[in-house]
């Protein structure tokens with residue numbers, strides 16, 4: 001049996017500038033409850049905290065037994081702790097409008113008289129569009145900078161790595177666009193085609209430049225090991241372990257800071273007696289084997305072990321109880 005060399009609490013103490021905290025992992029492993037527990041804990045340390053869900057399938061309102069949809073709401077009875085479920089539909093509509101504008105600008109610049117609508121449809125039918133819109137929304141929150149700590153409960157499928165990796169792809173893409181746009185402008189000048197356009201503003205170019213800066217800023221923040229930490233939640237079971245093993249490798253490649261691994265749902269041995277039901281004894285044995293793998297695979301990255309509680313985790317009281325283990 002291994003031991004934890006650095007607890008979550010010690011990790012946080014060693015990173016006093018920590019500001020963006022993420023929880024990732026396979027579906028159903030306890031990401032949302034860990035994010036909730038962490039947010040309450042940070043707020044109790046005197047930091048104004050936002051618990052935000054970028055997960056299209058929301059569960060924060062259910063977790064907190066409080067409606068936090070669409071705008072940040074103070075969690076009742078918890079000073080300085082706000083929660084927000086991002087309104088996916090609204091975000092997507094907003095992004096569609098934005099894209100419509102940009103495509104309009106582009107077509108106008110290129111003197112193409114086609115309705116923007118068809119382009120908008122094809123751009124927004126892309127499955128990555130929703131993710132990209134959610135990512136934009138997350139960045140909006142971050143750049144508004146109204147909180148000292150942001151705890152993000154990320155979607156399991158729209159895996160967080162892709163979300164962040166996208167910022168890199170965006171930058172490259174914008175770089176290319178800027179280049180070709182610059183060339184097109186030069187060409188126009190040479191053909192003195194643009195005489196009537198002299199002094200005309202180029203909103204698309206301005207937008208691209210702004211967007212590029214924004215992405216660079218985002219990447220700067222989200223790859224800063226002093227400010228950002230991703231925690232990976234796993235159960236002592238093979239599939240969730242495999243999933244976060246993959247995540248950790250990806251994140252490592254991308255230079256995204258890994259806070260560590262949280263093991264959830266371990267059955268406490270003291271509660272098990274030789275005459276406990278067989279399925280319980282078997283499960284304990286299975287968990288023991290997987291714990292061995294967890295120590296081997298994650299070693300010094302293990303931060304906390306949260307036991308399997310007798311009930312599900314709902315409401316601030318249970319979240320606080322979870323936090324006692326998460327930040328033991």
Ligand SMILES: Nc1ncnc2c1ncn2[C@@H]1O[C@H](COP(=O)(O)OP(=O)(O)OP(=O)(O)O)[C@@H](O)[C@H]1O
Pocket residue numbers: 026027028029030031032033034055059156264265266306307308309310311312313314
């Ligand atoms: N240690 C635990 N003891 C008892 N119940 C738990 C524990 N951890 C999580 N649960 C329960 O398991 C369920 C899943 O937890 P949670 O919603 O946090 O997972 P998730 O990873 O966010 O899932 P999803 O991938 O669907 O978003 C919830 O009902 C939660 O209350």
Ligand SMILES: [Mg+2]
Pocket residue numbers: 031032033055059153
């Ligand atoms: Mg969840």
